[in-house]
Amino acid sequence: MITLTAGRGSLNSICVYCGSAPGSDPAFHAEAIVAGALIARQGLTLVYGGGKVGLMGAVADAALAAGGKVIGVMPADLVNQEIGHKGLTELRIVNSMHERKWAMAELADGFLCLPGGPGTFEEIFEQWTWALLGFHAKPCGFVNVSGYYDPMRVVVQQMADKAFLDQKYVDMLVYADTSAEVIEAFRAYVPPPPKWGVAPVEQRY
Numbered sequence: 001m002i003t004l005t006a007g008r009g010s011l012n013s014i015c016v017y018c019g020s021a022p023g024s025d026p027a028f029h030a031e032a033i034v035a036g037a038l039i040a041r042q043g044l045t046l047v048y049g050g051g052k053v054g055l056m057g058a059v060a061d062a063a064l065a066a067g068g069k070v071i072g073v074m075p076a077d078l079v080n081q082e083i084g085h086k087g088l089t090e091l092r093i094v095n096s097m098h099e100r101k102w103a104m105a106e107l108a109d110g111f112l113c114l115p116g117g118p119g120t121f122e123e124i125f126e127q128w129t130w131a132l133l134g135f136h137a138k139p140c141g142f143v144n145v146s147g148y149y150d151p152m153r154v155v156v157q158q159m160a161d162k163a164f165l166d167q168k169y170v171d172m173l174v175y176a177d178t179s180a181e182v183i184e185a186f187r188a189y190v191p192p193p194p195k196w197g198v199a200p201v202e203q204r205y
């Protein structure tokens with residue numbers, strides 16, 4: 001049994017989910033650099049998957065170059081494949097992907113999603129699900145670079161339109177064109193009431 005601490009309103013660290021590949025649009029890489037630098041300049045700790053590849057590596061490198069604190073969380077077998085970033089403030093080695101996702105969620109006060117693939121979607125959807133269940137009260141946001149998240153947004157809206165989800169849980173997601181706007185929205189974020197009415201103080205799952 002593991003425990004996840006609920007968000008407590010202050011923003012000290014941000015978990016970034018993004019592609020382990022750079023993607024085809026140079027704007028993706030450019031925004032990853034902006035995000036990393038911005039997080040560092042705002043005095044926030046960057047939490048991420050610990051990789052040195054793709055947009056993940058770009059975010060971490062930019063945050064480090066701007067003097068920021070960067071915590072990577074990675075399972076031992078991925079580190080052994082030498083995918084791990086060697087220059088981080090801290091690289092936490094964990095035993096499994098599930099432990100890794102939990103540790104990242106616990107360390108962060110908000111979840112910022114840049115463009116990415118299935119790993120990125122899985123991570124942010126997990127945190128969105130936990131947020132609407134009241135397991136935590138931390139914001140989830142998408143930096144919609146070049147409209148990358150427009151199709152996903154349509155699918156998410158359909159969940160409410162077809163009565164699988166209350167509209168307030170669609171509206172709790174932050175979308176903006178820039179990382180700066182997403183972080184600004186995080187600072188003003190008010191979590192919705194949890195789906196089953198459970199107080200989101202501390203949950204076991």
Ligand code: AMP
Nearest residue numbers: 017018019020049051116117118119120
């Ligand atoms: P993807 O979007 O499928 O490229 O997966 C990237 C996301 O999944 C990142 O946010 C990471 O947290 C995680 N991830 C995928 N591959 C790796 C890797 N090689 N090292 C660390 N994390 C990874």
